Every structure is written in C-alpha cells, then in structure tokens.
Amino acid sequence: MYSVAVMPVLIAAGWRLQQGLVVRVDQLLLFLLAAVLLLAWENLANDVFDAETGVDLEGKPHSVVNLTGRRDRVAALANGVLLLGLLLMALVAFRSDAAVLALVLACCGIGYVYQGPPFRLGYRGLGEPLCWLAFGPLATAAAVMALAPEGTAQVPWRAALELGSGPALATTLVLFCSHFHQVEEDAAHGKRSPVVRMGTGPAAALVPWFVAGCLAFEWAPVLVGHWPLTALLGGLGLPAGQALIRLLREHHREPERIVGSKFLALRFQALNGLGLALGLALGPLLQR
Incomplete structure (x- = not known):
C-alpha cells in the first residue's frame, strides 16, 4: 500500500533531474x-474509525483492529505514528520552506475528514476527490519544494498539477477499487461509496476511464514538449491496468473473485508512477 505514499516525492525527484536541477538526497529520504x-x-x-461503525467487521479481515481486537491500542499507535511523521516533516520544512509543513498538514486534514467523526466524508461518497487532491497537487507541491536547495518564492502549483494529476488519479483508482468486494457491507452500515451509489456494473465501466485519464494527464506534457519521450515509461503500468479492467468487467458481481482488485490497481499505480519518475529522470540522456 505504501507505494501511494512515496510516489509524489519520487516523481518530484525525477522531474527535478529532468529539469537539470539538484535533488537533495537527505531531504528525499526524510520525506x-x-x-x-x-x-x-x-x-x-481508518481501521479505528471504521471499527466504530462496524463496517469492517466482515468485509475487512486484515483490519488491524480486527486482527488484534484492541481498538484502544491501535488508536494509540496511530496517534504516535502521526506525531512522529509530522515531526519528521517539520524537520523537512525547517530545512526548506514552512509551506511544506502547511501543505502536508492540509493532506492530513483531508485524511481526517475523509474518515473521522463527525465528518466521515468517505461515507458520503467523497473519498475519491479528496484522495486525488491530497496525493495530487498538495503532496506533489510539498515534495517539489522540499527537494529544492534554493528558497522557493511561492508554492509551485503549476508544476504540481502537471506532475501530480495523473499519478494521483492512479492512487484514487486504488481507493475506488477497494469498495467493489464489500458493497453489501458498506451499504448496510451507511457507507455510500461511489460503487454503492452506482452499482458494481456502472462502477466497473468507469475503471477504463481512470486508466486512460491517468495516462492522458501524463502523456499530454510529452506531446506538447514539456517532458521528454522517456516519460512515456509511465505506460509500464498498462498491463496491470488492462488486467484490472478485464477482472472487474467480467466478475464485478462476484465479491470473492474481485477481492484482490485493489491490489491490481496498486500494481498499476506503482508501475505507472515508478515508470514516470524514471522516465523523467532519464530525459536528459536524450539531450546528449
């Protein structure tokens, strides 16, 4: 699952190398x-909050709360991990720009309103757009600023949108696909995910558009000359995307057959993002 966490900064590093700019390796590792x-x-x-509503009792056997039976200890661990992560990100911001921490705090705020009371916006079907916003322009802008050795006059929104839109759509696809195998459980506990609202058939028909949209966002800068041809390596994720499309098209009514669909989506996301980051970093080789 953690390929979605590391992708914004890896892509930002590839972009800086493609631009002929320095990448601060220490900042990269800390980020x-x-x-x-x-x-x-x-x-x-998420496991803690979902345990409150009971939505994970049957549909998510790998929930840490379900595995341990100790919601209180999982909550304490979650808070400790959050504190440590924010302290490290504060160090990254101290060594670059305060806006880095502000952007990351915005991402964390989105993460909370997605799942936490009293908001639980994910239960209202808003998880996917929130996911795109957090892992797209916000996280990518923070990563671009964190890796720069020089001071940044303002948040690089244009670069963040160009870099982050496609990979964030791939990340959003992972969340979208996590709903397919537990439609009945989600509906029974009031979780109105997009798949619950639309039904598995129409939702499965959207998956090709996720894949195509991700690649369109990433290949458009190549077509207009902003990125090198090597950025097309983001297409490495396409076989996994095609396998995901076939699986959901043929078996969307069979929860036991599609329980692993989010892992196919993760494979697409990981290979796509790594291919894009590598392709951007290799760009200068074409200019020699």
Whole structure:
C-alpha cells in the first residue's frame, strides 16, 4: 500500500533531474520516511474509525483492529505514528520552506475528514476527490519544494498539477477499487461509496476511464514538449491496468473473485508512477 505514499516525492525527484536541477538526497529520504509514517497513521486510524461503525467487521479481515481486537491500542499507535511523521516533516520544512509543513498538514486534514467523526466524508461518497487532491497537487507541491536547495518564492502549483494529476488519479483508482468486494457491507452500515451509489456494473465501466485519464494527464506534457519521450515509461503500468479492467468487467458481481482488485490497481499505480519518475529522470540522456 505504501507505494501511494512515496510516489509524489519520487516523481518530484525525477522531474527535478529532468529539469537539470539538484535533488537533495537527505531531504528525499526524510520525506519518504515521513510520508510512509503518515500513511500508516491514515491506515491505522481508518481501521479505528471504521471499527466504530462496524463496517469492517466482515468485509475487512486484515483490519488491524480486527486482527488484534484492541481498538484502544491501535488508536494509540496511530496517534504516535502521526506525531512522529509530522515531526519528521517539520524537520523537512525547517530545512526548506514552512509551506511544506502547511501543505502536508492540509493532506492530513483531508485524511481526517475523509474518515473521522463527525465528518466521515468517505461515507458520503467523497473519498475519491479528496484522495486525488491530497496525493495530487498538495503532496506533489510539498515534495517539489522540499527537494529544492534554493528558497522557493511561492508554492509551485503549476508544476504540481502537471506532475501530480495523473499519478494521483492512479492512487484514487486504488481507493475506488477497494469498495467493489464489500458493497453489501458498506451499504448496510451507511457507507455510500461511489460503487454503492452506482452499482458494481456502472462502477466497473468507469475503471477504463481512470486508466486512460491517468495516462492522458501524463502523456499530454510529452506531446506538447514539456517532458521528454522517456516519460512515456509511465505506460509500464498498462498491463496491470488492462488486467484490472478485464477482472472487474467480467466478475464485478462476484465479491470473492474481485477481492484482490485493489491490489491490481496498486500494481498499476506503482508501475505507472515508478515508470514516470524514471522516465523523467532519464530525459536528459536524450539531450546528449
């Protein structure tokens, strides 16, 4: 699951190399560690909050709360991981720009309103757009600023949107696919995910658009000359995307057959993001 946490900063590093700019390796490593810790908080807190509503009792056997039976200890662990992650991100911001911490705090706030009371916006079907916003422009802007050795006059929104829109759509696809196998459980506990609202058939028909939209966002800068041809390596995730499309098209009514669909989505997300980051970093080789 943690490929979604590390991707914004890896892509930002590839972009800086493509631009001929310096990448601060120490900041890269600190950002990676902090991002993993913050996603660990998000996942643990999600288990804690979902345990309150009972939505995970049957549909999510790998929930840490279900595995341990100790909601209180999982909550304490989640808070400790959050504190450590924010302390590391504060160090990253201290060594770069205060806006880095502000952007990351915004991501954490989105993570809380997605799952935590009294908001629980994920239960209202708003999880996917919130996911795109957090893992797209916000996290990518923070990563770009964190890796820069020079002071940044303002938040690089344009670069963050160009870099982060496609990979964030792939991350959003992971969340979207996590709903397919537990539609009945979600509906019974008041979780109105997009798949619950639309039904598995129409929702499965959207998956090709997620994949195509992700690649369109990433390949458009190549077509207009902003990125090198090597950025097309983001297409490495396409076989996994095609396998995911086939699986959900043929078996969307069979929860036991599609329980692993989010892991296919993760494979697409990871290979796509790593391919894009590598492709951007290799860009200068074409200019020699």
